Structures are given as C-alpha cells and as structure tokens.
Ligand code: HEM
C-alpha cells in the first residue's frame with residue numbers, strides 16, 4: 001500500500017460511513033414522531049422541559065440513563081410515584097429524605113406550583129417514550145432487594161403496558177392454576193405503578209409508603225381504634241379499601257400524605273381488574 | 289523554537305494549565321459530595337461543581353489544542369504565523385468566554401443541556417474563536433505554500449470540530465431529538481475528529497522524537513484516520529441506546545463501536561513501531577513518556593474500557609451508572625489530556641528560558657503520579673460501578689441505598705484523586721518555574737539541535 005492508496009482508504013471509508021449515517025438519520029426522523037409520541041408534546045410538556053433545563057436537573061440525575069450519576073434515574077419516575085407524592089416531594093425534598101441517613105439530599109429548588117406541574121407533565125411524557133424497554137428492571141429510589149431479587153419485574157395489564165408495548169417479560173410465571181395468593185404476590189410487583197416501588201415486605205423497612213410486613217395485625221388494631229375514618233369492617237375489606245381508596249383512612253407517620261390526601265396513587269381501581277385486586281388482598285392478608 | 293511567532297503557544301498553554309488546576313478543584317469537590325453529607329448543599333451543590341468540572345476540561349483541552357497547533361503549524365509549514373495579533377485576540381476571547389461561563393454556572397446561568405451548558409452568547413464566541421483560529425492557520429499555510437500531511441490531518445480535524453459544533457447551537461423541541469444531536473457534537477468530536485487531531489500530534493511528536501521516516505508515518509496516519517471513521521461515525525449509535533430512537537441503532541452501535549478500539553490499537557502500535565524502528569533521536573525523553581503514554585493509556589481507557597460496556601446487552605445494565613464515569617475519565621485523560629501534555633512538554637524547552645531538554649525530576653514525578661492516580665481513580669469508579677450495577681440494576685436495591693453500600697469506593701476515589709492532583713500540581717509548578725522565552729534565541733536553539741543530533745543513534 002502506498003501513500004495514495006492509504007489516503008483513498010481514509011477518504012473512501014469516511015464517505016461511506018457518513019453516507020450510511022445520514023440515511024439512517026433521515027429514517028430516524030421519520031420514526032421520531034411515533035416512537036416519542038410527539039403529538040403529546042404539549043406546550044405544558046415543553047414548559048416542563050424548560051424547567052428541567054433551567055434547574056440543571058441533568059447534572060445530578062439521569063433521564064434515559066443520560067446525565068450525571070449523583071442522583072437516581074427519573075425515566076420512569078411517574079410510573080413509580082403518583083402526582084401528589086411528586087408534587088409534595090418537589091416542594092420540599094428534605095421532608096422525604098434525611099441527609100444523615102443517605103448522606104445525600106436534593107437541595108430544595110424553590111419551584112413554583114406551576115413549574116412543578118409542568119415538570120411532572122414532562123416527566124410523564126418521558127416515561128412513555130418507546131426506548132426499547134429500558135430499564136430492564138425498574139430502577140428504584142430507595143429500598144432493599146427484599147422483593148425476591150431473582151424476579152424480573154414488568155409492567156402489567158394489557159392496555160396499561162408501557163406505551164410502546166415493549167413489555168419486559170421474565171416475571172416468575174404464575175398461571176391461572178396457581179394459588180390466588182401467589183398470583184397476588186405477582187400483582188404486587190407488576191401493577192403500574194408497582195406496589196414494590198413504595199412498599200417493602202420486610203419488617204421495619206418503610207419506604208415511600210409503610211412496609212407491608214405486619215399489615216394484618218396493624219389493620220386489626222386500626223379497625224378497633226377510634227381514629228379509623230374508613231368504611232371497612234374486617235381485614236379483607238380494609239386492605240381492599242387501602243388499595244382502591246387510599247385516602248379513606250390516612251396512616252400517620254412518615255411523609256405519606258398531605259392535607260388528608262394520601263400520596264398513594266388513587267387509580268388502582270381502574271388499572272387493576274377486580275380479580276387482581278382480590279388476589280392482592282389475599283396475598284397481603286398473609287403478611288402477619 | 290525556530291519561529292518567534294510560535295511563542296504565542298506559551299500563553300495558550302499557560303491558560304490551559306491554570307484552568308486544568310481549577311478543573312481538579314471542582315472534581316475533588318464533586319467527589320467529596322459522593323461521600324456526603326454536603327455542607328455546601330445550598331452554596332455549591334453537586335450539579336454546579338459537576339458542570340464546572342466538565343466545562344473547564346473542555347475549555348482547557350481546546351486551549352491546549354489551539355496552542356499546540358500554533359506551535360506545530362509554523363514548524364510544519366516553515367513559516368511565521370500569519371498574524372500573532374489575531375492569535376492573542378483569539379486567546380483573550382477564549383479565556384473570557386471560559387471564565388465568564390464558569391462564573392455564570394455559579395449563578396445557574398446555563399442551558400442545563402448536558403455538556404452543552406454554555407449559554408448562547410458563549411457558544412457564539414466559541415464559534416468566533418474557531419473562525420479566527422482557522423483563518424489564521426489557513427492563511428499561514430497558504431502563504432508558506434508548504435502543506436504536510438501531518439498538518440493536513442490536523443487542520444481537517446479542527447475544521448470538522450467547528451462544523452460539528454453547529455448542531456449544538458440549535459434548540460430542539462423533542463428531548464429525544466436533542467439527545468440525538470448532542471452526540472453529533474460530543475461523540476463525533478471525541479471518537480472522530482479529535483482523534484484526527486490526536487493522531488496528527490502523535491505523528492508530529494513521533495517524527496520529531498524518534499526520527500522516524502515521515503513518508504511511512506504519514507501513510508499510517510491515513511490508515512488510522514480511515515479506521516477511526518469507519519468505526520466512529522456509525523459508532524455514534526452507542527449513545528442512541530435506550531433514548532427513544534429506532535431499534536436498528538442497537539446492533540449498528542454494537543457492531544461499529546466494537547470496531548473502534550482498532551484505531552486505538554493502531555495508534556499504540558504506531559508509536560511502538562516508530563520507537564523500535566528508529567530509536568530515539570531527540571533528548572526530550574519526558575515528552576517521549578507523555579507521547580507513548582498517551583497512545584497506551586487511550587488504548588486502555590478508550591479502547592478496552594469503552595469496549596467493556598459498548599455492547600447493547602451489557603450497556604442495558606451499565607447505562608447511566610458509574611461504569612460510564614470509569615470509562616469517561618480514563619478515555620479522556622489518555623487520549624486528550626495526555627496528548628496535550630505531550631505537546632506542552634515537547635515545546636516547553638523552546639518556549640521557556642533555562643529549561644533542560646531532558647525534562648526535570650519534577651516533570652517525571654508529575655508523569656508517574658498522574659498515571660498512577662488516574663489508574664487508581666479508574667479502578668475506584670470501576671469497583672463502585674460494578675457494585676452499583678449489581679445492587680441497583682440487577683438486585684433491585686434502591687438507588688440511594690445502593691450508593692450507601694459503595695461508600696468505600698468513594699473513599700478510594702478521593703485518595704487516588706489526591707495522588708493525581710499532586711501529579712498535576714507538580715506539572716503546573718514545573719511549567720511556571722521558568723520564565724517564557726519571547727524571541728528566537730539562536731544560540732540555545734543551536735544547542736538543542738546539537739544535543740538532538742548527538743543523542744540520535
Ligand atoms: C478517545 C476516545 C474516547 C473518549 C474521550 C470517550 C469519552 C467518553 C465519555 C466522556 C463518555 C460519557 C458520556 C456521558 O457522560 O454520557 C463516554 C461514553 C461512552 N463511551 Fe466513550 N470515549 C472514547 C472512546 C470510546 C470507545 C472507543 C468506545 C467503544 C469501544 C466507547 C464507548 C462508550 C460508550 C458505550 C459510552 C456510553 C456509556 C453509557 O452512557 O451507557 N468510547 N465516552
């Protein structure tokens with residue numbers, strides 16, 4: 001090979017690679033609207049994106065795994081946390097996490113109510129982008145791997161599956177013949193948002209919501225006490241009520257609610273089938 | 289120094305040194321925040337120290353590229369620079385841009401768009417500086433009428449860097465699209481056109497230091513450039529994983545970015561072969577350390593550690609963890625920091641008064657402390673990252689709890705980063721120890737040439 005041939009090699013390979021790259025870029029533009037649901041980029045979503053940029057969020061957090069590695073990934077945060085929780089969190093993060101415990105704390109960004117709402121709309125749009133099903137397992141903010149670590153968790157329920165339909169499989173298979181409680185345990189991990197993103201089943205391990213360990217005895221005591229504000233009469237109906245109407249009775253302690261409204265998402269009655277709720281109740285009623 | 293206009297390089301290097309020092313201050317601050325708690329939470333939170341850390345890096349490395357080009361172009365083209373005045377104007381503008389951007393970040397004045405945080409006025413000044421720069425070296429070459437392949441590759445690399453900055457000037461409504469074009473700038477810089485710049489500096493240094501045959505060196509330089517682009521352009525797709533682009537970018541990114549280490553292995557082989565064949569023809573052995581070091585360390589940091597997580601099936605788990613920080617530090621340091629330090633070390637005896645060609649004891653300490661320190665930092669990020677991937681991504685432990693479990697690696701990071709910082713401090717002290725030389729000093733130039741001839745075998 002002489003000098004001229006070497007130069008031809010450099011120029012030729014660069015030109016071919018660049019050409020292929022440009023063609024694929026054009027094709028990507030063709031597909032962006034569908035993959036990112038660009039019709040849902042409302043003015044509010046755009047304002048939320050500006051808030052995201054204005055407060056430099058990306059230099060601590062990641063979105064789509066891109067950003068800085070000092071704070072948790074937020075790609076699917078709106079699948080893990082309800083609106084009420086996110087709003088309260090952004091008003092004052094120090095109410096939720098303790099710098100002494102985690103050695104890290106998000107500084108209060110002093111956002112206006114409108115900025116908070118816009119930001120959540122943006123994050124919700126992000127969570128629905130078809131990104132090849134990443135992350136392969138939910139990335140949680142806190143909590144230990146006590147939720148059967150060998151399992152892969154996936155969003156559940158046909159129509160509620162991630163917008164792209166790229167449902168990650170791998171949940172420990174449960175079939176119709178399985179025990180109702182076993183099926184309930186699966187729902188506990190696969191509901192959207194997954195119960196496990198806020199509740200553990202380990203004694204004493206409260207996360208964004210209280211632990212489910214000991215729910216049975218706690219529920220019995222609550223039902224007996226005068227402070228109980230809901231309509232349930234027995235263990236099963238109490239658990240069911242907590243799932244479908246979280247604000248019927250507010251569990252005190254932690255940062256679980258504000259102004260009488262629980263931070264737990266209130267849409268499980270719609271997103272889960274009646275059978276799934278019954279399975280969940282059966283499972284939780286085993287956690288003495 | 290053969291041409292008095294080469295002395296502008298000294299001031300570019302001086303600015304680069306100061307900003308390099310500052311970069312590490314913010315790096316160390318960021319690392320201590322990983323350990324936490326953070327007493328500066330409301331004065332200088334992590335996001336601010338991190339922006340300053342990465343932006344100072346980009347500003348000083350580019351100042352280093354510019355200084356090194358202003359040193360190299362006159363020698364290659366055998367002519368004085370077209371305009372020394374323009375070169376100084378460019379430096380002042382560049383420094384002001386960099387410093388005001390950093391001060392602005394302190395007040396959260398920035399775009400908040402990763403790595404492209406510079407506000408629009410600053411971006412426009414960047415473009416202006418690039419135009420002045422390209423005009424100045426273009427005119428120098430044109431007037432001299434001598435244009436070598438080595439400088440041709442350099443100039444093409446610089447021109448393409450400027451061109452690839454353009455997508456960064458626009459605003460994209462769709463967040464996924466803005467990610468798509470972010471990497472046209474950042475990835476195609478570091479794994480494309482900057483490699484041309486690095487390859488050109490490497491060829492220049494090897495020709496000078498080893499006396500290798502120019503004809504042969506320039507032929508292989510072309511081959512390396514070809515390899516860089518075959519793999520690097522489509523390799524951009526390794527930044528397109530999981531961000532909302534079509535599925536086909538996954539296999540394309542995996543295949544082509546897995547080829548990228550070829551070019552880096554090529555560079556290392558290139559340096560090794562030049563030394564073996566032609567031996568040492570120049571007394572500046574310290575510059576030789578930096579030159580070979582750069583080729584080897586980038587093969588490790590960019591080639592090996594890049595390969596480690598570039599396949600989609602792996603990246604699925606490591607994406608967005610400290611594994612990325614592991615690779616980013618080693619790659620950037622090996623490829624771009626070390627090549628700039630190599631050019632500085634090579635040019636410094638000519639640019640300053642009273643310095644030995646061979647390099648000082650302090651200079652060697654700086655080299656080995658930095659190498660050891662950066663290697664240790666890479667290991668710290670790697671161990672922290674592996675822990676994070678297993679605990680958080682595979683076991684499903686919450687982010688905050690997983691970070692608590694890997695604290696010991698952050699301690700190791702701070703310890704090794706301190707070694708590294710001492711190495712850099714020594715380099716900076718060694719740089720400023722001797723006063724700059726402002727005119728061509730015939731006698732000493734003759735001396736160094738003789739010394740060069742004497743030690744060349
Ligand atoms: C001199 C050459 C290189 C430099 C300076 C470099 C630098 C970087 C930096 C700074 C990042 C972090 C970007 C971010 O913050 O998101 C990065 C990411 C990455 N690099 Fe490189 N790199 C180089 C070469 C390579 C090579 C040769 C490969 C593959 C063989 C590679 C594979 C990757 C991958 C896969 C990522 C993305 C990681 C992720 O976000 O999941 N890099 N690189």
Ligand SMILES: [Fe+2]
Pocket residue numbers: 475479523524526527
């Ligand atoms: Fe890259």
